[in-house]
Amino acid sequence: MILDCHCLALMSTGIFFHYQQGERLRDFPQALSGILEKDNVFFYDAYYPSNPTTSFDLDPIPLEDLHGVHLPEMVDRVKATGNYEGALYSAAGTLSAAIKIWSGELTNAFVFTGYGDHHAGSNFFGGGCYFNGAAIAIHKLQKEFGGKRFAIIDTDAHHGDGTWELFQRNREVLYICFCSGSSREENQNVNIHVPLRVDDKSYFSLAKKTFQKRLKDFRPEVIFWNWGYDGMMGEYGGMGLTPGIPSTNGHGN
Numbered sequence: 001m002i003l004d005c006h007c008l009a010l011m012s013t014g015i016f017f018h019y020q021q022g023e024r025l026r027d028f029p030q031a032l033s034g035i036l037e038k039d040n041v042f043f044y045d046a047y048y049p050s051n052p053t054t055s056f057d058l059d060p061i062p063l064e065d066l067h068g069v070h071l072p073e074m075v076d077r078v079k080a081t082g083n084y085e086g087a088l089y090s091a092a093g094t095l096s097a098a099i100k101i102w103s104g105e106l107t108n109a110f111v112f113t114g115y116g117d118h119h120a121g122s123n124f125f126g127g128g129c130y131f132n133g134a135a136i137a138i139h140k141l142q143k144e145f146g147g148k149r150f151a152i153i154d155t156d157a158h159h160g161d162g163t164w165e166l167f168q169r170n171r172e173v174l175y176i177c178f179c180s181g182s183s184r185e186e187n188q189n190v191n192i193h194v195p196l197r198v199d200d201k202s203y204f205s206l207a208k209k210t211f212q213k214r215l216k217d218f219r220p221e222v223i224f225w226n227w228g229y230d231g232m233m234g235e236y237g238g239m240g241l242t243p244g245i246p247s248t249n250g251h252g253n
């Protein structure tokens with residue numbers, strides 16, 4: 001999850017990290033060495049609280065904030081899966097990052113979550129998602145900080161059914177989902193069809209065209225980006241994308 005707010009001249013970046021289990025993130029935070037040591041980078045960690053020593057501990061989400069988005073019976077069902085703590089800290093990273101960006105403590109943040117967001121709705125979850133961190137953060141900023149307009153960009157290969165359900169009647173949140181589902185709009189929820197097989201250049205050009213225009217028109221105060229990696233070649237939602245950034249002459253690298 002990446003969050004961004006263009007409100008400060010002096011850039012500071014937060015990196016939020018929670019490792020729970022499995023292969024994902026197994027080489028973190030070591031893989032971030034050279035980045036974490038920078039003066040304008042701040043590291044928040046729920047798993048390795050004293051490593052590196054410059055990191056800050058991450059607090060779990062209060063139950064009342066969870067219940068602002070997810071029904072109490074769903075929270076109980078997540079507890080029964082045995083993944084409650086991991087899900088809580090994953091969403092806590094997003095919530096904490098959003099509050100720090102809103103208050104000006106950070107300019108932007110990258111949240112490496114153990115569990116995702118976008119398949120978690122008001123009373124359902126699945127696909128490795130338990131709590132919807134972006135929705136919890138937006139709810140908090142609206143309720144306690146006077147936030148008005150937010151955007152969520154979703155470039156995970158699969159449709160974000162949880163995020164869609166949570167915001168389909170909410171005109172204060174622009175949700176743009178890039179997936180293989182058909183293109184459609186409902187209030188400020190926008191689904192953009194992306195072919196199951198796509199090349200870097202076409203994807204990048206579609207993303208640029210869609211996001212720039214819609215974000216400019218909507219003027220969100222904070223942007224959340226569900227940065228699913230599963231559309232990469234060889235991943236479980238692989239659409240044929242490569243890890244490189246397409247060059248301006250159109251030759252991907």
Ligand SMILES: [Zn+2]
Pocket residue numbers: 156157158228230237
């Ligand atoms: Zn996915």
Ligand SMILES: [Zn+2]
Pocket residue numbers: 158159160177178179180181191192
């Ligand atoms: Zn979608």
